[in-house]
Amino acid sequence: MSVWVAVVTGGIGCYLLKLAGLSVPEKVLDHPVAARVADHIPVALLAALVAVQVFADGPTLVVDARLAGLAVAVLLLVLRAPFLVVVFGAALAAALLRLVT
Incomplete structure (x- = not known):
């Protein structure tokens, strides 16, 4: 039963996070710093994913x-x-x- 609680809680959390992102005022999103950060976050996340997939084998570095x-x-x-x-x-x-x- 706790697995379903985690799944439902995660789903609700993702929905609320999406809703929070959609409710951000337009002038905040037009700010140059916010635009720059939004441009670099996917690159950083992808680089971290590649590093983990290349150098990790379970809990050890290889x-x-x-x-x-x-x-x-x-x-x-x-x-x-x-x-x-x-x-x-x-x-x-x-x-x-x-x-x-």
Whole structure:
């Protein structure tokens, strides 16, 4: 039963958070600092997610083939490769390194 309480509470909390965001006055959203922060939050969250997925294995920090895949992805992004090329290149690099080691 406690799982359902958590699910319902989480759903209500998400709805209230969305409602709070929609009720923010327009002049607050037009402020340059708020616009800059709103532009950078998704980038920071994505970077944190990538770091956790690359360097964490449960509660421990690891360096393995995922780091090579990330390095290839960064290189391909710097070279302005298409998104699918970046994804497949990173996956191929990680797979080949796992095959070799």
